[in-house]
Amino acid sequence: MRGSAVRWLRAAGPELTGFAVVGLCAYAADLGLFVWLRGPVGLDPLTAKALSFVAGCTVAYTGNALGTYRRAPHGLSRLRQYGIFFAVNVAGALVQLLCLAVSHYGLGLTSRRADTISGAGIGMALATILRFWGTRTLVFRSRSALAPTG
Template sequence: MRARSPRGLSSEVLGFALAGGAAYAADLGLFVWLRGPGGFGPIGAKALSFLAGCTVAYLGNALGTYRGRTPAVGRARQYGVFFAVNVAGALVQLGCLGVSHYVLGLASARADVVSGAGIGMALATALRFWGTRIFVFRGTARAGGG
């Protein structure tokens, strides 16, 4: 992959953030609906909403942020790698929460939010951005594209 200019990288980060925001909204909205009117338990609801969020993020990145890149592999395989990168990000968030809560003994609700949704989310987002651009959308740029 060729080096990106600061302007190109900032537009890539913005596109990634917009796709991620849409994915977060889809994940949260579906989870709340499945847990409430949908009648699902917490694990089933989260599994389905996570899958939906991954799909929204993939589509946002494939059709938006990285639309100018020719896929190096087929779309189904590309989605599989994208899903794996997102699972790795989720594990980072869980790891931060687990270390903070169970190893460091920071067991208040506030500490859990800071470690899981704050620090964990920041680290997971950095991992997802890196993994998405290096492993998922690593195809070559099309003429006139990103």
């Protein structure tokens, strides 16, 4: 089991690296736009976050489509791919919110530190795993993602 996991990590290394770099760029776009929309533009926080989330998803989709998964088979139209990609990212955001809600309201861990750890730490880690899986198997249908392991 351990050997197969190591082989998978070696084989998926470039894909993981590309996904991570694209994710960091998307995060920067999301954060930068959110700060700008909240500050100089003066939008309310929910509108600003909704717009910055869509922008971050668009940056992530574009980076993955033109970079990380550029050699993936194109079984779906770009618009359909983007729709599925957006849905996967919404699911990731819901995972982060669920982690925060369970920690804050379910477990009673209400400090700023606990909220940060549960939402931006644990939630982000779980959401990233979901996004990686969803992106490679549902959006770009990587041959390696569909191949049986063992």
